[in-house]
Amino acid sequence: MRIALDAMGGDDAPLVNVAGAIEALQEHSNLEISLVGDRQVVDEMIDKQGYSGDRLEVVEADGFVGMHEKPMDALRQKPNCSIANCWKLMAAGQVDAVISAGNTGGVVAAGLRTRLFLKGVKRPGISVVLPTVTGRSVLLDVGANPGARPEHLAQYAIMGTVFAREMLQVESPRVGLMNIGSEDGKGTPFIKEAHDLIVQGPVASNYIGNIEGRGLYQGEADVIICEGFVGNVVLKVSEGMASMMMQRVAHQVLGSLNGEKSAAEEAFGKVGRSFEYNEYGGAPLLGIDGVCLICHGSSDARSIRNALSTALTFGDRKVNQQIVETLSVQAAANG
Amino acid sequence: MRIALDAMGGDDAPLVNVAGAIEALQEHSNLEISLVGDRQVVDEMIDKQGYSGDRLEVVEADGFVGMHEKPMDALRQKPNCSIANCWKLMAAGQVDAVISAGNTGGVVAAGLRTRLFLKGVKRPGISVVLPTVTGRSVLLDVGANPGARPEHLAQYAIMGTVFAREMLQVESPRVGLMNIGSEDGKGTPFIKEAHDLIVQGPVASNYIGNIEGRGLYQGEADVIICEGFVGNVVLKVSEGMASMMMQRVAHQVLGSLNGEKSAAEEAFGKVGRSFEYNEYGGAPLLGIDGVCLICHGSSDARSIRNALSTALTFGDRKVNQQIVETLSVQAAANG
Numbered sequence: 104m105r106i107a108l109d110a111m112g113g114d115d116a117p118l119v120n121v122a123g124a125i126e127a128l129q130e131h132s133n134l135e136i137s138l139v140g141d142r143q144v145v146d147e148m149i150d151k152q153g154y155s156g157d158r159l160e161v162v163e164a165d166g167f168v169g170m171h172e173k174p175m176d177a178l179r180q181k182p183n184c185s186i187a188n189c190w191k192l193m194a195a196g197q198v199d200a201v202i203s204a205g206n207t208g209g210v211v212a213a214g215l216r217t218r219l220f221l222k223g224v225k226r227p228g229i230s231v232v233l234p235t236v237t238g239r240s241v242l243l244d245v246g247a248n249p250g251a252r253p254e255h256l257a258q259y260a261i262m263g264t265v266f267a268r269e270m271l272q273v274e275s276p277r278v279g280l281m282n283i284g285s286e287d288g289k290g291t292p293f294i295k296e297a298h299d300l301i302v303q304g305p306v307a308s309n310y311i312g313n314i315e316g317r318g319l320y321q322g323e324a325d326v327i328i329c330e331g332f333v334g335n336v337v338l339k340v341s342e343g344m345a346s347m348m349m350q351r352v353a354h355q356v357l358g359s360l361n362g363e364k365s366a367a368e369e370a371f372g373k374v375g376r377s378f379e380y381n382e383y384g385g386a387p388l389l390g391i392d393g394v395c396l397i398c399h400g401s402s403d404a405r406s407i408r409n410a411l412s413t414a415l416t417f418g419d420r421k422v423n424q425q426i427v428e429t430l431s432v433q434a435a436a437n438g
Numbered sequence: 439m440r441i442a443l444d445a446m447g448g449d450d451a452p453l454v455n456v457a458g459a460i461e462a463l464q465e466h467s468n469l470e471i472s473l474v475g476d477r478q479v480v481d482e483m484i485d486k487q488g489y490s491g492d493r494l495e496v497v498e499a500d501g502f503v504g505m506h507e508k509p510m511d512a513l514r515q516k517p518n519c520s521i522a523n524c525w526k527l528m529a530a531g532q533v534d535a536v537i538s539a540g541n542t543g544g545v546v547a548a549g550l551r552t553r554l555f556l557k558g559v560k561r562p563g564i565s566v567v568l569p570t571v572t573g574r575s576v577l578l579d580v581g582a583n584p585g586a587r588p589e590h591l592a593q594y595a596i597m598g599t600v601f602a603r604e605m606l607q608v609e610s611p612r613v614g615l616m617n618i619g620s621e622d623g624k625g626t627p628f629i630k631e632a633h634d635l636i637v638q639g640p641v642a643s644n645y646i647g648n649i650e651g652r653g654l655y656q657g658e659a660d661v662i663i664c665e666g667f668v669g670n671v672v673l674k675v676s677e678g679m680a681s682m683m684m685q686r687v688a689h690q691v692l693g694s695l696n697g698e699k700s701a702a703e704e705a706f707g708k709v710g711r712s713f714e715y716n717e718y719g720g721a722p723l724l725g726i727d728g729v730c731l732i733c734h735g736s737s738d739a740r741s742i743r744n745a746l747s748t749a750l751t752f753g754d755r756k757v758n759q760q761i762v763e764t765l766s767v768q769a770a771a772n773g
Binding site for chain 2: 173208234235236246249250281283284286288290291292293294315316317318319320321329331332333335336337338339340341342343344345346347348349350351352355356358359360361362363366367369370371373374377378
């Protein structure tokens with residue numbers, strides 16, 4: 104598999120991107136990487152970090168989408184920026200995957216305008232893996248498609264199911280619809296329509312119905328479907344809350360200790376990292392004809408390496424083929 | 439002030455409700471309470487807990503809305519249930535406030551059908567006080583009005599401002615709109631319209647614009663406005679996440695300790711309680727002509743007592759009069 108890695112995306116780019124790429128190449132002999140970015144800077148870093156081999160190439164790009172830029176404006180002003188060029192490589196069939204730790208809106212906007220959608224997919228959605236009381240769950244869409252239609256949510260139920268089964272090895276993933284009550288008939292007309300479509304669709308047998316917000320981190324479902332605006336808010340609220348809680352709890356608990364303070368500090372650090380969702384190797388933009396993984400802006404070399412490994416697995420497990428097949432079952436049933 | 443307290447609402451009702459009521463009566467000489475519920479059961483509990491005085495009366499009710507019942511169905515089947523009778527007392531002018539720790543949907547549904555709205559209010563909204571890195575913030579609406587219109591959100595900005603100023607003593611509360619990006623022009627057409635209305639309204643000078651989910655617990659604004667579906671999901675996700683995190687963190691950290699384990703356990707308990715939002719004396723249903731506070735189902739006697747005190751303060755601080763005045767400024771400005 105050849106992967107286009109956005110060399111310029113992320114808080115510590117291109118340093119950790121180059122390091123992560125080299126680590127992944129050492130780990131996987133079937134991997135080839137196109138590092139997309141400022142050739143001079145990236146070449147220098149490769150030289151410094153030392154890589155000799157022919158599975159790493161640098162592809163020139165002109166600028167990048169900054170973390171605080173407006174994605175659409177930036178893409179208009181810099182049509183050959185690093186993330187745009189990554190997607191162009193995939194659209195031209197020169198790579199099988201795109202990975203970026205850059206501005207999420209930029210990754211998605213540059214991707215959606217290539218229209219590289221899987222057959223039958225109406226709108227791609229970003230899916231994240233979150234820790235729960237019982238293990239981990241998949242939440243989608245977390246913001247690729249704010250203002251989604253009910254049929255998009257029904258497709259997310261299918262995509263999330265395939266993803267959880269193949270990538271998290273959940274044999275028969277329970278699918279839940281995020282709602283404001285767990286009983287049938289709860290919620291807005293929008294959410295009721297999504298519910299009805301999932302009930303009629305190919306993952307109906309694993310559909311456990313509505314779940315409330317509380318159920319997300321309690322592990323009530325393996326796959327939780329929500330509208331992109333809601334999912335984005337939920338994900339970012341969670342990040343802010345985790346950070347606030349760790350800070351407050353650590354302050355209070357460490358303040359109560361004397362001799363064992365450093366042991367507790369170490370334990371806090373370890374469990375704190377388990378709440379960082381970039382641990383899971385990037386968030387896939389599902390529904391793309393190819394692989395697209397979005398890494399957290401704060402990614403380090405290990406996160407980049409994890410994402411490169413995840414992309415390989417994503418290809419090996421034929422996630423996309425299965426999504427297309429299951430969608431076609433739904434299409435056949437509907438028509 | 440006379441308050442109708444739903445004696446039957448909550449996981450530990452009516453025991454803690456009666457206890458909290460008696461405590462509050464001892465604390466506040468200007469308080470009178472109507473305990474609404476099963477007269478025989480409630481009378482027995484009052485006898486057992488010992489109250490002698492004339493500021494506590496029991497008002498008969500026939501059944502109650504169970505925590506897992508569908509509110510509308512339950513209210514239809516039990517028209518004289520405890521929460522319905524509380525609202526009837528307020529509609530008849532016999533009490534100034536309604537407090538319940540029962541089924542939230544039931545409290546809201548029973549209230550909305552009395553149409554006891556403040557002058558100018560289109561839709562009441564539930565507001566909660568949440569802990570943040572820097573202090574605490576108000577989030578509304580958390581579910582009274584799922585499927586809200588933009589003008590409802592603009593009114594929430596006004597109600598939340600008055601509430602934060604008068605009840606949390608924030609002199610000049612910063613108002614933020616929950617969105618999927620912080621820049622102007624972000625989000626769905628719905629949220630852009632809400633943004634425009636707030637900008638044109640009477641709290642515009644304190645409006646800091648869009649905030650992302652991450653900003654909620656980081657204390658970026660004192661008042662955060664969101665649509666009821668989103669707010670409900672955010673609140674319940676937060677509850678589930680707090681519980682999951684405390685469990686995981688405590689497990690990991692306590693497991694790393696020996697001699698100081700019990701000190702750490704005590705600190706965990708203390709900080710854990712600070713994340714329980716019922717600490718703040720109930721969530722007000724703002725926009726009601728009267729006071730309505732919704733307590734968490736897991737309320738204990740102290741939470742009930744806190745809510746009774748909060749209701750008194752709410753009246754003293756003339757929150758409702760100020761909401762009406764500010765709304766009338768907006769109405770005048772809009773022509």
